Amino acid sequence: MRTKIFVALVALAGFWSALMLAPAQGGNQNPASPDGLARATFAGGCFWCMEPPFDKLDGVVSTTSGYTGGQTRNPTYESTSSGRTGHAEAVQIVYDPKKIGYEKLLDVFWRNVDPLTANAQFCDHGSQYRTAIFFHGEEQKRLAGESKQALEKSEKFKKPIVTEIAPVTEFYPAEDYHQDYYIKNPLRYKYYRFSCGRDQRLEELWGKPVS
Secondary structure, eight states: OHHHHHHHHHHHHOSOOOOOOOOOOOOOSOOOOTTSOEEEEEEESOHHHHHHHHHTSTTEEEEEEEEESSSSSSOOHHHHHTTOSOOEEEEEEEEOTTTSOHHHHHHHHHTTSOTTOTTEETTEESGGGOEEEEESSHHHHHHHHHHHHHHHHTTOOSSOOOOEEEEOOOOEEOOGGGTTHHHHSHHHHHHHHHHTTHHHHHHHHHOSOOO
């Protein structure tokens, strides 16, 4: 569904601007870096829609849309969209752990996905749109597992939570035009998000967002 919408938007746009965030390479099991920053990687369906909720958080330095969790080297949007690479659309977050904790990032992640649907999110279907927490190191693994268990024990949902928790693998930044898509193409982004039914479903699952 999103591929069809995306193709239509490309035809309307005619060209794309070439602004890109600095790439954030993944595959590092240690989230800490010499400058004291850390990384977190989440898959929640369309990566366009996963950047905004993290960008607005104090302590988040950058978000990068990309592909991870698969077997194919150097995947592209087209190859990932085919569902044959094993990769998921994901967002990698660079954050300052002195200002924001991983637990907060997990909370924001859960409230921006449908954790009950396997290999799909909203109008997008296929393993490339699965939900996943790709942990960097044992501490993130522990916290991710605890957050999932707490959600299961809360009995908020009648269906099982199918979100994957897995070690991060090589993270490949997506093409330039996908980065900050919601900022560079706000009308097209809002049209896609609405037509996909994302916010309607999130409200069903989590209630109205707190402004």
